[in-house]
Amino acid sequence: MGIIEVKNVNRSFENGKEVAHVLKDINLDIEEGEFVSIMGPSGGGKSTLLYLLGGLDQPSSGSIKINGVDLSTLKDKELCKMRNEEIGFVFQFYNLVPNLSVEDNIALPLMLSGKKISDYKDKIDECLEIIGMKDKRKLTPRELSGGQQQRVAIARALVFDPKILFLDEPIGNLDSKTGFKIMELFRKINEKYNKTIIQVTHSEEAAEYGTSLVRLVDGQIKTVKEVRKTA
């Protein structure tokens, strides 16, 4: 049994009188420790699938299980708890809270779950260490470059030590050099900490950092293949 199981998932959206069938009969199993890249043309349903997997959206039909738990059986509070403690999200546009410092942005999941920040001081320090921004902990997002902001977003996603990370075009807003540094970081997180990572990307180069590649075209999975790891 994989860490993520997707069975016969469909997702449609109503747009006035028209119905858009974005995802059609998606079946997918992801094992723990995999680094899966989902690729495909624009409008193919990649982000939709990602958000379904992350519990931010509900399928029109079918089931999605994470760690054996069917997401459709969870109430909103339970879903939020799951997003808070068991999974992490990283977005293309970083989505940091602009009026919080680096430190506070990283600690945001802790705050929302009612934990004492002081109890997690070491963890926060560790996350800052991983992203290499210990000396910038008091700065606000406005004072950081794009790459630095994305690193903070990654640290936020890691603070609760989740098993799964979901990445939505993580380097889409960065220059290539910075982008690859970020992808290196993800690879390190995947290999060293055995985190399961699922990313949506347009970049072939970014996809090569993963362990498998899923091609999604017109809402359907066309191919799933292993990716040769490069040094």
Next chain:
Amino acid sequence: MLEKKGRLALLIFSIMLSCALMIVSLGLIDVIFDSFTAPLKKAACGKDISITSSTEEPFFKASDVNEKGIKDLEGELVMTSVIEDEDEMIYANLRGKEELSTDMIKGEFNSSKDKTCVISKRIADDNSLEVGDYLEVIVAGTKERLKVSGIATTDGIFYNDNQSTFTVVVSYKYLDNLIGANGKYNMMTATFAKSAVSKKERTDSLKEFNKANENVIASDIAYMDAGDTGMIQTILYIMLGIVCVVCVLIIRGVFKLIITERIQTIGTFMSQGATKRKIQNMLLVESLLYALVSCVVGTLVGIGGIAILTRVLSPFAKYGIYNEVKINPVHILIGCVFAVILSLFSAWAPIRKVKKLQVKEVILNRVEVHEKTGILTRIITGIGIKLFKNKPTLFLSFNNIRSSKLLRNNMVLLAFSLAAVLSIVSASKSMTDVVVGAYNDMDYDYTITNIISSNAKDTTTDSIIKELKADKNVKNDSINPTYYGYGNLDDFELAVCGVNAQAFQKYIKNYIDFSKEPLKSDYEKFINSSDKEVVISTVGADKINKKVGDMVKISINEKTEEFKIAAIADFKLYNSGCMCLIDQRYIKEIFGIREASNITYDTVRANADTYKKYKKLAKNYGATLSSIEEDKQQNVENNAIMMKAFSVFAYIALGVAAIGIFNNITICFMQRKREFAVMTSVGMNKNMRRKLILAENTICAMVSILVAVPLGKLFNEGIEALLKSMGTPMDVYYDIKGILVYGLLVVGIVIVASLSALKKSKKMSVIAELKYE
């Protein structure tokens, strides 16, 4: 889209409100004037002035009158009579005429000696009287039965008839016979020689006539002292100012948002060569267009307001008779110009900042709006952030308040309007306390007022005092008649009170401190003096810059006499401090004021029986009796009405602020939807989202209350200064209970205003906010 429509509606509403309120404020004084003067003018049947005797002899002939500046002289006899009624005083004003030109509905006017009368249809209907019925009146203590010979239309001299005071026309010969006028008159009416005269010309003509006549005095029939409305007008404008400040804050906030959202469009314009100046002008023109649209609506609302006030203030509204609605086009023009200036002024502050935009950044859509945070906000939010680091909702709330200009705007709106409300409430309570306190300091049990003038040698005042002195229950040395004349002390307008100095001192000694020197010895001298001396107030002494021993001129009805200042006393709020005291014989002999305005006295026993007894005594003379408790209550009620009227503006300000806050909270949420979506993606559930919205808005309300308290104190000091400058010094004490009551109201307003944002938060699509495409 809805949010933008709501914002536009708020903008137009704010400008419209300031326009409408300005028109109403300007017109209100005219409405008050008209409600008073219009009935008088109608009842005067085209006449401008009334002429009465200014000597001890109440009757005079037409040949005694020097007609300088007047024409159409017409004489009559007037006598106030009373109709017996158990519950209240009903006054029937007998008018002895030689002819009557009013339209008759039934019967006719009989100019012979017979005891017949003509009444109005209104009074005939109210009392179920027909031609041939009898009307019983008490004239100078004797009962007279008058046969109704005619019923006239309720117009002309009958226009002001109401259930408690009405006109009864009798033949001149009958009244002459009754009161012994010997073919003379005690009142004449006339018109100004120059027609359609202005207010100043009327006043000057009256002065000229009075100078030319020693034995008679003329007064404007439709006269209302502008000083009475001066204070009302000043306070109205202050209240209007409070509403305008709230409107300015709202307009400014809305324009700031408009510019922020239009940055991309501005960038497009700049990329096509538009200068910053051009863009500023475009935005100003937009502000002007909003103002013009709002002026149209505001004018209609203002006119509607004037129409409603005219109707409400019509003295005969009860009878379905309403004053004519008069709209002054100048007031409308002022209202519109005011609204336009307000709109441009408010919009200019955010528009001005376009100058600071970097063209390249705007074109590349890289403009970041950095709002400066005030030091007070930084301190308060800093403390909150540190204190509640481990409480995520409060921590995030304080953080959001620190960074959100909209939330801080809400605090300003709330603080300002709440401070205004607290200040008015405090002023109202202080005024009540002062009034109650003042009456507690007065030493009397009863007052007799509405003393009807007697045409006999003995005045009504003398007759009443004679009866009181004969009553063993009345403390004779407390009988204090006060004769009022309104005139000038040098150039200072005030009330001149003719008193028995000793009795007056006894009456007021707990309110005015006569025990301290030099007033103690100065007043003793005044009591025992036989010279023409005057006691003036500290307010008066400051105004005319005189001291004890100096000579001053007192003028009443164009009669002037010199008096020496015997003492200076702080009369505090008695007659608003605008008064002076002279011996009662001088006000009678020199200025011809024969009857007292009121007589106060103290008794050995004051109870329900004595109250009944003295009420009957007063009624016999057509006067009114009230106890000190009744006087206190009436005064408190009068002040309450006035304060309620002014507090309407403060509540309008709070209402407008509430609308502005509702708009700001909604926009604030809409602008932060992405932020909320991000927090949802890291584990914030719907409940926490709701708590966060409520918490930050409630904190805004609490901070506003904290700021409003000292701000209200500042307003109180402003009110004190204003009252002092008007000659009505009064301390304003903070109403602590009001802080609690209105503070809770503010929290309630904010919670209600948050409901829309809470509803939107429930329906928010997290994915729609997070997706980049």
